[in-house]
Amino acid sequence: MPAAVRGGSRVQANPRAKAPASPRGKRAASAKPAPPPGRGGAPGPGVSPKTVLIAAASVVALALVATLATGGRGERLVQGIATGVDARFAQAGFRLKKVHVEGASPLATADIVRAAGVYADQPLVGLNLEDVRLRVESVGWVKDVRVVRLLPDTLVLAVHERRQLAVWQRAGKTSVIDDHGQVIPEADPGRFAALPLVVGEGADVAAPAILPILSQRPRLMQLTDALVRVDDRRWDLRLRDGSLIQLPSVGEEQALMQLEQLDQRSHILTLGFDRIDLRNPELVAVRPRQAELDGRPAAAGA
Template identity: 65%
Template structure:
């Protein structure tokens, strides 16, 4: 119901609206709220930092798609800011673990990776880093893994060192595919078989496994010599020579094994064994020096 205003002396006066009660202040008051805010940490936790990163990166991608090259520059600037923000939150490179590499290969892999202490961890381009590591001659393939908050794992599959190849007065270490490993110092691989001659590196992976199946022969061999880039000669430690055919090396070596079982030729010694003809095995005995006649009494 609407109430009429009171009339006094012919003028109309409106009634005053009821006065509202003041709102209650929150418990604790301003002083308590300020103290609580002072106790709260100012930095982002790692979890919140990652959540924020996902949102900002999504925004950067949207801007890139919408604005082209300007968006790329903006996204790059945002990425740099994120790197610094994450680094401040503790996401820095503090530890690098190289797995699967020999001690001689580790230094070259670390040099190719180009990592440094306290580098922002989340800003690393893992694909580019993997490509750099795989350019190292020791490395067959590589895999890079981030372990938050501060560790980077470089896991590699190292090339198998097959032999030392000597050609044109120089020596190189080759892998199981006949490829040269540039970083490997041949002087440190004296236990590897020695392959000599043009074409030796390319064809060594074909012949060395065949010889390795015969440990007695392998142990007496000094070098594997490529002849006219067609066939092989086995130079033995005692100076003797075994001539293999251009094809069918395995069959020829089986003939040699049968000959050795009958006559122990590898132990007794020889000057040359010619296995180039599959129908005939030609053996040249080692030349014996003539014995000097006994001295004549009273001479």
């Protein structure tokens, strides 16, 4: 199974098509006189998108003044004008063509673009960026996002992705959690086999404290199969060979330092054992494997 792929990449996604753009009529063979100013219609050949932008901004400013002067009737007027302005911008070429997702892993990008709720050829100027931000931040992968509109045709989603910390198992169910112990609903645990496994009630909340301490000891981390939460107050480390290391409810780092010193003297992690009890800071208790207690050598890897 593939390991987790984290953020930092820049991914471009094409928004899904929803409504085809209106076909533009072909220029007539015989030239017609241009309509006089102020009668509406699409911008002529000599009118640039920048000119449309400035003119529309002026119209919106006047509409806001009308709102303040006339109350509710002016508000309806503004809404109607805004719709017309957005359509005019769309005619001038301000339509959504590209969506850039920055800072998100490939696994998260599809969910982010889907949640944004935008579509190809959507009028870009009237797009409510706050609504887009709220929709994207509802995705479990996302910690926060900044939404930027780049005229004439691009939307940028600059994402701060939640860091995947561990796979959490409890009551027969597994979930991926972030570095604050929060579940990422969209993350498939089967695709995060490289993450540590934490087991039991409360393991999600306690994992952000213990895992950084354990990660400072790569040798022990490599030998550990799972961290098991006991009574939601302390940890047992279950090793890949079936051995067990019992940690205290407080002072886990000091206990692990004792274990390191013991391993330096006796190579206990290599020789194998049944259980090491580190719950008493004054005494490290080691229980050999049953085969050794019986006077027989333990089988390799048992």
